Amino acid sequence: MNYETGRVRRQHVELATNPDDLHALEATLRLREQYGGTVTAVTMGPPQAAASLREVLATGADRGVLLCDERFAGADTLLTSRVLCAALKKLEPYDVVAAGCHSVDGNTGQVPVQVSQRAKIPLVKKVREMKLTGDAFWAKRNFGHEFQEITAPLPVMLGVDKYWNKPRIPTLAGIRRAYGKELSTWDAEELGFGLNFNCARDSPTRVLRVFPLRHARKNEVISGTVDQQVARVCEVLAAENVLVKRVRE
């Protein structure tokens, strides 16, 4: 974390593929098994993200695209959605886009929704069953407090979470094959952005400051043997009327 700019110092942090995205990958691999087609993995990140893409290729994706440019750094979700949608445009035609619902860094959950709105493709989450038929999509899904049966024309976007499936792990053969697969890097120019494009500057939101959470509490230390600690905690619970009240019927 860079406390001056309030941004994450990604070059010093070990990068890993977002867990929900592995479930998204698994969803596309199963669709390919059922219906044929090709799976393209797209990631926006610093150069080290290529390693993550290689892993995804080893797991079974057919090709990888890394969206990488200094000018993408510092993007909030709005700018991220602009970059991702520019990549989607270049990847047309496509039938299904799968994205993980939640990320372990920012966890706003906004990116799939914003890509859906910008690219004008419906986002479908919490799917129990689904089918592709010709150029249409059918599914049973949870939406709010309803369980619905829906159809929509392709392309659709799937918002995948960890309850959907169990992701496969790469095999040795898969790892070897990965090195023969195409991994392209697209920068801002390649995506059609002008020389003036700058995510850090153009993001509507920015960090004003960072500060430590301050919350004053008693901080009374309960020390001693484990038995003594347990006894004291029970005293505290009794004082709060938590233990005494709970009478076994």
Added chain:
Amino acid sequence: MSDADDWSGVWVFGEVRDHEEASTCALELLTKGRELADQLGQRLACVTFGLDVEQYLPDFEAHGPDVVYYWSHADFKHYNPELFVPPFLKLVKEKQPNVVLFPATEAGSDLAARLAVELETGLTSHVTNLELVNDEEVGPNLLVMDKPAFGGNTMASIVCPHHRPVLVTVKPGVFSKKESESNRKVERVAMPYESESDGLVVRQVAAPQRSDPPTAQLEDAPVIVGGGQGVGSEERWAMLEKLAQLLGGKVGASRNAVFKGWAREEQLIGQTGVTVAPDVYLCLGISGQVQHNVGVLKSGIIIAVNKDPKALIFEVADYCVVAKLEEFLPKLLEAVKDQTRLK
């Protein structure tokens, strides 16, 4: 784009929950919105949609808006982005509000994110505090939105200095609701609407069934036992659940415990989970990352148990127990069993 200063008004998305009630979070946001609007010298509006939505208006009106814009139609019985986004967007472009607050629920978060794209403006989600400050660089009355940053004990203050409207989502329980004491006359504006449901991209092919999303009912629990990675195993997690049951409490979890599959997503306590306010929060094996801690600050008392004396959770605890859970938890469980048996 017109000048940010031309945009005026604090709006709240008045979500109607399950076509049954005005959402509590919307009432909390109206209360906070009233405060912000008064400081800004601007109007507070509630924007709501529903089937026979007139029945929910009194609840919204009791919490301080100057005006309520509403759409009442069967199309709005249930949230649908294809139906909600266009009219909301049209009204925003026409009235140019400064700030729009949304409950960080499934519907509110989705609606806010889509409006942000259409308006090419900033959205800050899951904020834990809102304040107006006078900034040297940007000017007076800059809305500052606090939220946990990337980990450790760090919070970040986010601003959206130039783009309007400023969009914000807030989880239930972050702010408190309070009925307005003033005898303010609320203007009701019924919005004209012609059904768009024929042109929907996503269509339902059968009647939907009711299926409520699971909830751990943590919001009103007087006692919560929270577990984290330190609980260590499924067997010990079962002990934690038994302990909670004996104490008449509910079980909450940190993100790690949910990740490990010991607890469900709806049991997650914290910034992107549930904000809780029990009388007693007993917190076992949770390290106390800021995203978790912001969700428990309203607890009456916090008792934290962790083997690491430097765990961040101890900074926000009333009672700090440095102990290994493999020793402490079984003993606490036995002691509690004994105590309840006595009475």
